[in-house]
Amino acid sequence: MxxxxxxxxxxxxxxxxxxxxxxxxxxxxxxxxxxxxxxxxxGTRGVLPTAQESELISCYRSVDAPTRSLLVQLLQGMARMSMATRKKRDFFAAQGVKRGKPGRRKAVPAEAPKMDGDGDTGAPASGPDRMDGR
Incomplete structure (x- = not known):
């Protein structure tokens, strides 16, 4: 050294x-x-800015104080928006879950009973003749 x-x-x-x-x-x-x-x-690692970050800092320093304040507000708002959209999108993407209403399931349509020529399905509608006991 x-x-x-x-x-x-x-x-x-x-x-x-x-x-x-x-x-x-x-x-x-x-x-x-x-x-x-x-x-x-x-004893703490420092982080050097990238070329793009250095350019951003240089541009920031080249404008007047009111413009700097506006730039900070703009970037803070954009960062909040980015975090809000990232959380929603990343959560569902990571979970592999499609968004839907909690506690609700889509109803599965039942098969329509087949009818014979006279309009009768051939199955009892209700009562003791039904196979399921209802």
């Missing part, structure tokens, strides 16, 4: 054991070689 950052090994050791604090030039050098400086300083 010392060779990579053009410092002495003793200086690197002092930084690592906490005897001295690294200066801004050292931290800049860490970033240049791909080390997460936020992690070095805080």
């Amino acid at each position: 010392a060779d990579e950052l053009a410092i002495t090994a003793r200086t690197q050791i002092k930084y690592e054991i906490g005897e001295t604090a690294p200066d801004a030039y050292y931290l800049h050098g860490l970033v240049a070689i791909g080390i997460d400086v936020t992690y070095v300083l805080t």
Whole structure:
């Protein structure tokens, strides 16, 4: 590490054991070689913005304060809408369930009885002659 950052090994050791604090030039050098400086300083992983996020930040900084406020409100509203639609859509998609009214089932149509030539079905309509006992 010392060779990579053009410092002495003793200086690197002092930084690592906490005897001295690294200066801004050292931290800049860490970033240049791909080390997460936020992690070095805080122990928490930092997240670098993507190119698109950096462009968004740059555009945000280039407008006046009232426009910034409107942009924040717009993005907050869009985020809420996105979360609301995602929850509904993802829940049913993940469950593999089609949306329907709870507690209701579609009635299965019964087969129509077959009639003979004189309009009689041949089956008793009700009473003791019925097979199901009703």
